[in-house]
Amino acid sequence: MKKTLLMASSLLLSCVTIQAQEVNYEEYDLDNGLHVILHQDNTAPVVTTSVMYHVGGKDRTEGRTGFAHLFEHLLFEGTKNIEKGKWFEIVSSNGGTNNANTSQDRTYYYEVFPSNNLKLGLWLESERMLHPVINQDGVDTQIEVVKEEKRLRYDNSPYGQLLPVLGKNLFEKHPYKDPNIGYMKDLDAATLDDVVAYNKKYYVPNNAVLVVAGDIKVEETKQMIKDYFGPIPKGAEVARNYPQETPITTERKATAYDPNIQIPAAGLAYRTPGFKERDAYVLDMISTYLSDGPTSKLYKKMVDDQKQALQVGAFNIPQEDYSMYLVFALPVGETSTDTLIAEMEEEIAKVRTDLISERDYQKLQNKFENQFVNSNSSVEGIANSLARNYMLYDDTSLINKEIDIYRSVTREEIMEVAKKYLKPNQHVVIDYLPEEKPSN
Structure with a gap:
């Protein structure tokens, strides 16, 4: 009986814990197609501002692999209103941290600031979306950064080729056959026109979701989002039609x-x-x-x-x-x-x-x-x-x-x-x- 009561108490405690963790949020769309999600949590004076773009390593043409990962770096280069190389300085000098990461399917950028710098976080991400400076110098610089990362994480790292080996042997037609970071020959072959066209196609509000989570006032946040992101033009709809793989039926x-x-x-x-x-x-x-x-x-x-x-x-x-x-x-x-x-x-x-x-x-x-x-x-x-x-x-x-x-x-x-x-x-x-x- 005691054991049964103990199990019942543990189960009840588990259910209460799960219930207490429920996340409340509000979501809506701007006229330009940007989806917005707000989560208010005023328990600590911090706020996360993040944008996820529906673009990853699989979104490329043959001979131009690695573009999404290149953009993970390139879109920190600078904007019309942010001087080249100053992005991280702006964030750190205002008490924030930031980062980005890319998978085969999406790219994610985020900043964490004291909540009194919410406006700065929104401005930074709106600048990234609306006013990125994409020029030959920046492209050349970041291609070299990506190539060095490839050498460190894949080419010269123990077991670093295991994931690319999986993709190569599990896929024959789908872009997953190629590594997210791309091939050096493709990065070397990339032209400025290629890169500008990629930005225009994928880094648009209707291919993104903006999340603001933390110590916010909802109505004030909505107004700031409208001010910073509302004027950004909607892009063309992104069409995807990747080839289907034939099932593997023999070892x-x-x-x-x-x-x-x-x-x-x-x-x-x-x-x-x-x-x-x-x-x-x-x-x-x-x-x-x-x-x-x-x-x-x-x-x-x-x-x-x-x-x-x-x-x-x-x-x-x-x-x-x-x-x-x-x-x-x-x-x-x-x-x-x-x-x-x-x-x-x-x-x-x-x-x-x-x-x-x-x-x-x-x-x-x-x-x-x-x-x-x-x-x-x-x-x-x-x-x-x-x-x-x-x-x-x-x-x-x-x-x-x-x-x-x-x-x-x-x-x-x-x-x-x-x-x-x-x-x-x-x-x-x-x-x-x-x-x-x-x-x-």
């Missing part, structure tokens, strides 16, 4: 070499549905079940018990049109990559054929409850979630109800989704090896 094998590693990696890669699909949520749960933490199935088996792997992981890599799913391991000693592949497949096969235990299922639910609460624990995180849910999932309210999707997933559904997507005839076996030394 494929790929070998890649990395001069920056001494320990090889073995991987099983799968093409899975885009992140809006319900099955993508289930695959999130499967990856957590397999490899999140020392008690997870793959880690306990291959690292702790059998001493075959230094590291093992399962990752659902979310993308809008198709996602990528990777299970990989690094061997211990003389363990072969074939052995790692066999052991990983054995554990995946169990998920395909048997229900996970009720105990493991409850552990999964607890982990996703905690993850959900933590994602809404800061104003900065809330701003990101609001932008992402509107722009990429077409449902802003997911910020409060996404946990309900995970709660509704059953053990039977976990088994069925694994059976649907994680079969041997649908995977690519990847041998990721140290680069062979030339023979004398």
